[in-house]
């Protein structure tokens with residue numbers, strides 16, 4: 003019988019300048035999460051490198067041949083767990099991307115997703131960030147299947163784009179996973195609100211995995227990794243410190259809300275539509 007749920011772990015890692023140490027911490031937390039019963043372990047955005055445009059080139063690796071990918075594949079196989087490998091700065095020829103890789107429980111690459119919406123914002127006196135100074139955007143929406151559940155991927159700033167979440171839901175996703183690293187300005191204002199909004203609009207589970215907060219870092223992450231259910235309520239969440247959230251995802255909740263409040267079937271697509279384009283660019 004097809005499995006109806008999944009126990010997932012969101013690992014809120016503390017990330018520093020030492021790349022090998024960052025990767026080693028991630029691997030050790032993957033094993034600990036497995037021991038606590040997790041079937042899928044998700045890591046945060048930019049978990050092998052500090053987050054910042056000045057770091058991406060130095061920390062970048064090829065996907066999937068780089069050392070971080072090899073370590074994730076090995077950990078997934080040894081622990082026997084699916085790993086959503088947060089993100090790493092990816093080098094491909096002369097381009098850099100912000101990329102999430104997914105590994106199945108035998109260590110095989112299941113999916114690879116390059117952030118499609120780059121984080122370019124300017125809030126004077128608070129935060130100015132321009133990923134597009136050094137990164138290129140991906141051009142493809144990405145889903146994968148695990149234990150009979152279709153899972154969609156987004157990365158951080160992608161969370162702000164409801165059309166993307168809508169298209170992933172239309173592809174059949176019941177869970178969207180966003181490795182992310184909001185900051186001390188937009189984190190308290192928007193992180194949870196956006197996670198809940200995407201879950202409520204699309205009537206699916208939403209998991210947000212952040213690095214832990216380091217008050218001395220150049221970019222201070224908000225933390226607060228969380229899991230939102232398809233009714234739009236936060237089911238579990240962390241504070242700003244390193245930690246791991248483990249929670250059960252049940253497909254029954256998705257089916258329940260979608261049948262009881264059937265907005266998915268009530269859309270007036272005769273008047274409007276959202277269509278996937280440039281899928282294979």
Ligand SMILES: O=C(O)CCC(=O)C(=O)O
Nearest residue numbers: 121158159183184185188
């Ligand atoms: O949207 C935000 O406020 C933060 C986004 C971000 O930090 C990112 O995309 O890496």
